[in-house]
Amino acid sequence: MTREISETKTVTACLIVIGNEILSGRTRDANLQFLAENLNALGIRLMEGRIIPDVEDTIIAAVNDARARFDYVFTTGGIGPTHDDITAAAVARAFGRRLIRHPAAEALLLAHYRPEDVTPERMKMADVPEDAVLLDNPVSRAPGFQVDNVFVLPGVPRIMQAMFDLFKHRLAGGAAMLSRSIASYTPEGEIAARLADLQGAYPALEIGSYPFSRDGRHGATIVIRGTDQADIAQAADALRAIIRGLGGEPQDVDL
């Protein structure tokens, strides 16, 4: 896949987490935060996360919606050997492609398992949509795959992360998103008006405010994000002045 992505365009991504175990509360998702941070480092912004059940029509609708709206789509979950692993078949249907047994994936699995451990269910992990590109799995061998802008990955975080590290160089990012966080014990309600002015003065930056309380004291961490290092530094200086003006002590929290 070749994607023409300019230096200045925002490159976007969506993560679709597929799994009843997340929606039942049994398991807490860990893949969204990993992808958010690692895509960010590549200049790709995670714009949406979606957590859906192992239901074919739901997966098809979510994949087709997301691949039309975002530059990259990642799915996690549902590519193992059991009956509830239906992601590959659903993605094939989303693209209107046949599900085929991929010869290289089949060879990988046959080399990995002892002959007596080769079961039809395990070999199902070699089934991918026609013309899909395999994604190497250095941990447990069964590969993920890529179809156009959709990357299909396993749900187990350790395996997903190892796979991501192997293909991430193929993702074309845009301008890297930079950020600076400054905390103080100035409560949100006191700094809010000045913060809105600051946001108004720097429309290209994204200024977020996240309240905290520690030892009974209220404060807020202000996060300034953007692609222009100089703009961010200037806005951070202005923010420190605002905090001092309100009697607070600004603290850089991410140096």
Next chain:
Amino acid sequence: MTREISETKTVTACLIVIGNEILSGRTRDANLQFLAENLNALGIRLMEGRIIPDVEDTIIAAVNDARARFDYVFTTGGIGPTHDDITAAAVARAFGRRLIRHPAAEALLLAHYRPEDVTPERMKMADVPEDAVLLDNPVSRAPGFQVDNVFVLPGVPRIMQAMFDLFKHRLAGGAAMLSRSIASYTPEGEIAARLADLQGAYPALEIGSYPFSRDGRHGATIVIRGTDQADIAQAADALRAIIRGLGGEPQDVDL
């Protein structure tokens, strides 16, 4: 709001997590798992989670999509005093209602803050869509609100959870979802075929398989979920027999 929900119907919910800080990886969401577990206990199934940025049009689209598809919709995040807190205004627009200053919310905030701490930004937290019902906040006072089937809650987990506990008795659940989990060191690839048969024999149950590896040994936890206690017990007995038949030792992991 009165909702007519029968004992046997599946009552569904969607959570919309609003916040750039989740999508940037800065903060790991904790609200989805809490709501999943607590709704489950009320006989309400979380069917989708959606994580979106603090962008008005995106919030409006997500709220309108979700409130049409699910019995209950919960939003978390974006109801504080700062410029990036735009959830109340976005929900008002989603419903085509005016955003009004709610007299009771205003009174709450005026009673909570010292006169010198009353700022226009803090009072913004009293603005809700017309005819919204306030949701008590026992921690930091600023209320959430309900419009029709949409419940608008803060993002800070401790506050969101305290608020949920105060209004949850008003949610009408369906049949409670029960579950049983059985683990063994039988790998997924070996049990998969029998598991598919078991799922076929109990179409009303949801049988999920979640692989694990511990101390270099591979195994899987099988989760059987459904609304009929007797069915679940029967399927669990069958599953234990399957595991023993494959030379494994079934372990009940949630008694």
